[in-house]
Every structure is written in structure tokens, then in C-alpha cells.
Amino acid sequence: MNKKFYITTAITYASRKPHVGNTYEIIFSDAIARFKRMQGYDVHFCTGTDEHGQKIEELAKKEGIEPKKYVDMISSQIKEIWDKMNASYDTFIRTTDKHHIDVVQKIFKKLYDNGDIYLSKYEGWYCIPCESFWTDTQLVDGKCPDCHRKVNKTKEDAYFFRMSKYQGKLMKYIRDNIDFIMPKSRENEIINNFLKPGLQDLCISRKSFKWGIPVSFDPDHVVYVWLDALVNYITAIGYDPDRSSDKFQNLWPADLHVIGKDILRFHTVYWPIILMALDLPLPKQIFGHPWLLAGTSKMSKSVGNVMYADDLSELFSVDAIRFYLLSSMPYSHDGSITYDTIISTWNSELANTLGNLVKRTCDMICKYFDGVIPEVDVETELDDELKSFCVSSFKKYEKLMNEYKVSDAIFAVMSLARRANKYIDETTPWILIKDTKDHGRLKTVLYNLMESIRFISVMLKPIMPQAAEDILKQICSDYNSFDSLKQFGKLKSGVKIEKPQILFNRIDEAKKLKEIEQFNHDNNAELESLPENLITINDFSKVSLKVFEVLECEKLKKSKKLLKLYLDGGNKQIQVVSGIANWYEPEALIGKKVIVVANLKPAKICGEESQGMILAADASEDDVRVIFVDSSVPNGSEIH
Numbered sequence: 001m002n003k004k005f006y007i008t009t010a011i012t013y014a015s016r017k018p019h020v021g022n023t024y025e026i027i028f029s030d031a032i033a034r035f036k037r038m039q040g041y042d043v044h045f046c047t048g049t050d051e052h053g054q055k056i057e058e059l060a061k062k063e064g065i066e067p068k069k070y071v072d073m074i075s076s077q078i079k080e081i082w083d084k085m086n087a088s089y090d091t092f093i094r095t096t097d098k099h100h101i102d103v104v105q106k107i108f109k110k111l112y113d114n115g116d117i118y119l120s121k122y123e124g125w126y127c128i129p130c131e132s133f134w135t136d137t138q139l140v141d142g143k144c145p146d147c148h149r150k151v152n153k154t155k156e157d158a159y160f161f162r163m164s165k166y167q168g169k170l171m172k173y174i175r176d177n178i179d180f181i182m183p184k185s186r187e188n189e190i191i192n193n194f195l196k197p198g199l200q201d202l203c204i205s206r207k208s209f210k211w212g213i214p215v216s217f218d219p220d221h222v223v224y225v226w227l228d229a230l231v232n233y234i235t236a237i238g239y240d241p242d243r244s245s246d247k248f249q250n251l252w253p254a255d256l257h258v259i260g261k262d263i264l265r266f267h268t269v270y271w272p273i274i275l276m277a278l279d280l281p282l283p284k285q286i287f288g289h290p291w292l293l294a295g296t297s298k299m300s301k302s303v304g305n306v307m308y309a310d311d312l313s314e315l316f317s318v319d320a321i322r323f324y325l326l327s328s329m330p331y332s333h334d335g336s337i338t339y340d341t342i343i344s345t346w347n348s349e350l351a352n353t354l355g356n357l358v359k360r361t362c363d364m365i366c367k368y369f370d371g372v373i374p375e376v377d378v379e380t381e382l383d384d385e386l387k388s389f390c391v392s393s394f395k396k397y398e399k400l401m402n403e404y405k406v407s408d409a410i411f412a413v414m415s416l417a418r419r420a421n422k423y424i425d426e427t428t429p430w431i432l433i434k435d436t437k438d439h440g441r442l443k444t445v446l447y448n449l450m451e452s453i454r455f456i457s458v459m460l461k462p463i464m465p466q467a468a469e470d471i472l473k474q475i476c477s478d479y480n481s482f483d484s485l486k487q488f489g490k491l492k493s494g495v496k497i498e499k500p501q502i503l504f505n506r507i508d509e510a511k512k513l514k515e516i517e518q519f520n521h522d523n524n525a526e527l528e529s530l531p532e533n534l535i536t537i538n539d540f541s542k543v544s545l546k547v548f549e550v551l552e553c554e555k556l557k558k559s560k561k562l563l564k565l566y567l568d569g570g571n572k573q574i575q576v577v578s579g580i581a582n583w584y585e586p587e588a589l590i591g592k593k594v595i596v597v598a599n600l601k602p603a604k605i606c607g608e609e610s611q612g613m614i615l616a617a618d619a620s621e622d623d624v625r626v627i628f629v630d631s632s633v634p635n636g637s638e639i640h
């Protein structure tokens with residue numbers, strides 16, 4: 001039986017469509033999963049969506065729909081992007097799945113029964129977006145230390161997890177298992193910032209909102225969204241405190257959790273402790289990947305620099321975006337994405353280096369050998385160098401991929417492509433063809449180039465699955481496994497290839513940037529949801545503003561604040577009740593022209609019908625000024 005490899009991404013919070021930075025994680029994990037499968041592992045690749053919490057409850061409310069409906073929508077959007085990016089996951093778990101909910105409740109109960117969870121009172125500060133409680137001393141400038149947003153004072157009954165009980169055990173575990181937290185630099189962060197100062201017991205239930213998994217024995221409380229989310233790694237593969245599935249027995253512990261560096265604390269402190277309390281083995285490795293920045297700043301909707309993977313793959317291609325993300329994200333420090341750098345990567349790496357190599361080589365085979373891959377004939381030392389470069393590139397690549405240094409691994413592959421291009425220049429096939437006595441040499445050169453292309457494409461399979469497959473098909477390769485890269489010369493000769501297609505056409509940068517601008521303009525106009533304080537021109541056009549003349553005006557007997565006005569709007573007359581009696585005598589208004597919201601739903605105010613609203617300005621704290629219109633403007637004029 002093959003060795004298993006259980007790999008997970010963090011589940012994505014179903015609050016909104018994930019940007020390309022969030023999508024990096026699934027693509028990175030997918031590359032690792034594909035790589036491990038090619039190494040012969042029985043890979044189980046798990047991803048999904050995290051769907052509970054106050055933030056989602058509020059977003060759904062804003063949309064006027066039930067939270068479940070909201071997360072259904074976002075979760076399927078996320079899954080669509082994962083699928084589009086060719087993510088080869090085996091399980092897509094949603095924290096609203098019934099099995100997950102049942103097991104979270106059982107886990108909570110079990111931990112409570114064991115004494116790891118206890119009921120107490122919480123008083124402190126709460127950050128809604130982070131769903132985190134903070135003490136006075138944890139706040140930074142009175143704001144959330146994680147996201148720097150404002151926090152709200154909260155006091156409520158809450159269940160707590162006895163984190164402190166496991167602190168020593170966890171410290172020891174991290175010290176004994178040097179590969180547990182990767183990259184290594186992040187381990188110190190966790191030890192020094194969180195473990196050494198001492199662990200506080202963790203507040204693990206919420207009463208302030210409803211959208212969560214209820215605590216089974218105290219349903220006023222919902223389970224803290226982080227506990228709910230973290231245990232997805234075990235519920236997804238069939239964990240159950242009563243009786244776990246065989247699948248769980250086989251797959252757990254996870255071999256690799258891939259997560260963003262910002263949630264490392266949850267995965268290297270809370271998660272291991274939860275597992276210890278459940279008496280389960282800890283995951284073997286946790287990899288905190290860096291962030292993808294838009295240029296040099298964090299991607300954010302309010303800044304307006306957000307890019308989406310599905311848009312990018314339409315503008316370029318799925319494989320090109322995978323290649324870009326995987327090759328340009330460093331191992332431990334943040335990467336960057338801009339349209340310019342995607343275009344330059346495309347042109348230099350994909351078009352000039354890889355595409356050109358394949359096209360040139362296949363073209364020459366078609367031209368010189370009628371498309372039939374030649375056999376090796378006359379060899380020189382130059383060939384040995386290329387051959388050993390191929391084999392050593394694979395070794396390098398495999399070692400780096402095993403260490404999850406994906407961008408370095410890609411660099412090794414592309415170095416081979418550059419080496420092969422150089423081999424063309426060194427051997428000058430276009431001169432060899434001219435003299436029949438050089439044809440033996442020409443055969444060898446073209447065979448070696450084809451075999452180098454095979455090496456490159458097999459290594460690129462986890463990175464660009466489709467493009468790699470296309471190239472392998474182009475060169476008619478039957479040998480596409482890692483095993484076949486241990487030795488140079490597996491490609492069959494005597495096989496006839498098709499006329500080569502261009503894989504990556506060179507991009508005209510100026511033209512492409514224009515196209516991108518147009519694309520973003522078209523898309524954003526309809527799809528982007530707007531920052532909270534803005535409306536679209538369509539929203540505004542729903543409001544009908546018209547000029548009305550005050551025909552009559554009187555005080556309303558039942559109220560000191562209200563005036564009743566009869567207004568003429570040209571083709572119709574209406575009655576409006578307005579709260580301006582403090583500032584205007586009725587006589588002063590008669591004959592004046594005012595602006596009225598003319599399509600307001602009629603309402604009864606103090607028993608009087610009001611069919612519109614008069615616009616007025618808050619001139620100062622205790623002064624209201626009606627906005628008058630010049631008397632020359634005809635009654636009923638539309639205001640835009």
C-alpha cells in the first residue's frame with residue numbers, strides 16, 4: 001500500500017469572494033498535492049469554507065437574506081474559483097455540513113465533560129471582524145491588535161477552554177518536533193509572542209449573536225468560530241468522538257496544514273491544544289505561507305487594488321496565473337502581483353523561454369525530419385553536460401518541492417529550459433542541416449532537446465497541469481512520471497509529432513494593459529459591490545426630485561414641530577407634512593419654491609397624509625434651512 005499524504009488548506013471564510021491572494025493558498029496546496037501524487041503517495045487533499053460567525057450574520061442582514069442563503073452563495077462562488085484554477089481537492093467541507101455540526105457539538109460536550117471547558121464570565125473588548133476578545137492590555141491604541149479596527153466593550157457569560165493546562169506540553173512538543181512549524185522563522189514568533197508570556201484561557205463560546213453552532217447543552221451559546229473552523233480538519237475525514245471512520249484512522253494526523261501566516265497562532269497554539277485535549281495526535285507540519293501583495297500594499301477592497309484569480313485567468317490563462325503565483329511567491333517573505341509583472345513573467349518565462357524552446361525544437365523536427373523524432377546518433381561532450389543538467393535539475397526540483405520551496409523548484413525547472421535554449425545556440429542545428437555529414441549530429445541534438453522538453457514538462461505538471469499535458473502530447477511522450485526522470489533518454493524516437501501550436505504568444509504590453517483597463521471597467525461597473533458609503537448612479541436615479549411651489553401652509557394642531565403644506569408640482573398637487581415648524585412661520589413659506597422627493601411612499605404623520613419630503617439643510621446644530629429654488633423655475637421641473 002502507498003504511503004498516505006493528508007494535506008489541507010485553511011477553510012476560506014465565506015464572507016466575500018476571495019481575491020487572488022487568498023486563492024494563492026489553494027493553488028500552492030494543489031501544486032504540493034499533485035507533486036505528492038506523482039511521488040506515489042495516496043494523497044487526500046481537503047479544502048472548504050468557514051461559514052459561521054457574527055460577521056457573516058451581519059453581512060447577510062445587510063443583504064436582507066438568511067445567513068445560510070448568504071454562505072450558500074459565497075461558498076459556491078469560492079468552489080467555482082477553486083475549480084476554475086484546476087484545484088484537485090478530494091474533499092470540500094463546509095462548516096454548515098450536518099456531520100460537521102454534529103461533531104463540533106460532540107467535541108464541545110466531550111471537552112466540557114473532561115473539564116477542559118468551563119463556564120465563566122467574560123468582560124473585555126470584542127473585535128467583530130476577527131471574532132476575537134481582547135483585554136485592555138492587549139489592545140493597541142485602543143484598537144484590535146490583529147486588524148487595527150475599533151473594538152466594542154462586551155460582557156457576557158461564556159465558556160472557556162483551559163489553554164494554560166497544556167502550555168508546557170505544547171512548548172515541549174514544538175521544541176521536540178523541529179519541523180512542526182514552517183518556515184522556521186515563524187516558530188520563534190509563536191514561542192516568544194504567545195507561549196513564553198503565558199497562555200490565557202480561551203473564550204470559546206459567544207452569546208452576542210446566533211449564527212453559529214449552538215452548544216448542545218446550553219443553546220444560548222454558539223461555539224466560537226475558531227473552534228468550529230479548526231476541527232474541520234478532522235470532521236472532513238470522518239472524525240467522531242464516539243466512533244471515527246476508517247478513513248479518519250487512515251488519514252489522521254495530517255501531514256501538512258497550509259495556512260496564511262496571519263493565522264499561525266490559531267494553528268500552532270489553539271489547534272494542537274484542542275487535539276491534545278481530544279487525545280489525538282498532532283498534525284506533522286504546519287506551513288504558514290507569506291502574503292501576496294498588490295504591488296507593495298495589502299490587497300483591500302477599500303483601497304481598490306483587489307485582483308481576482310478568475311478575472312486574471314480570463315485575461316491571461318489559468319496555467320499562466322498558476323505559474324505566476326507559484327513562481328513569484330517567495331518561501332518566507334511576501335510576494336507581489338501587478339499586471340506589469342504578470343505580463344513580463346509571461347513574456348520572459350512562458351513565451352521566450354518555455355514556449356520558444358518547444359516551438360523551435362518541434363519546428364525543426366517537422367522541417368528537418370518530416371516530424372519524426374530522430375534517434376541519437378553522433379554524440380559530443382556538450383550532450384553529456386545537457387543530460388546531467390536534466391537529471392540534476394530533477395533532483396534539485398524534487399528536493400525543493402519536498403521542502404515546499406515551490407518558487408525555487410520552478411526556478412530550477414526554468415533554468416533547465418534556459419540551458420536547453422542555450423544548447424540550441426551552441427549546436428546550431430540550422431547549420432548542421434546544410435551538410436549531410438553533420439546529419440548524425442543533428443539527430444542527436446534534436447533528440448536531446450526533445451528529451452529535455454520532456455523533463456521540463458513532467459516537472460511542470462504540478463505547476464501548470466494543462467500546459468504541461470499539452471506539451472507532453474506535442475512531443476508524443478509516453479513517459480510522464482517522476483520515475484522516468486531518473487535517467488535521460490526515455491523519450492521514444494521514431495514517433496511522428498504534429499505541427500507545433502504556439503503555447504504562449506508574446507504579449508504586447510501596452511495593448512494588454514489597455515485591454516485590462518477595459519475589462520476591469522466593464523466588470524467593476526456591474527459586479528463589484530461598492531464601499532458601504534457609496535451608491536451607484538442607478539441607485540440615485542431611483543429618487544425623483546422635483547420643484548414644487550408652496551400654495552398653502554399651516555401649523556399642525558397636534559404637534560409643535562410640524563407644518564402641513566399644500567404644494568403645486570405643475571401637473572399635480574400634493575400635501576406634505578414637514579418637521580420645520582421650529583424654524584419657519586407658515587406665512588413665510590407661501591409662494592416659495594422648494595425641492596421635494598416626489599416618489600416617496602406616502603405616510604401618515606400625526607394623522608395627516610404626507611406625500612413627499614421637502615429638502616432642507618442642517619445649517620447648524622439647532623438650525624434647519626429649507627432649500628429654496630429660484631422663482632423662475634417652472635413647477636414640476638425635474639432635478640438631476
Ligand SMILES: [Zn+2]
Nearest residue numbers: 127130144147
Ligand atoms: Zn480585529
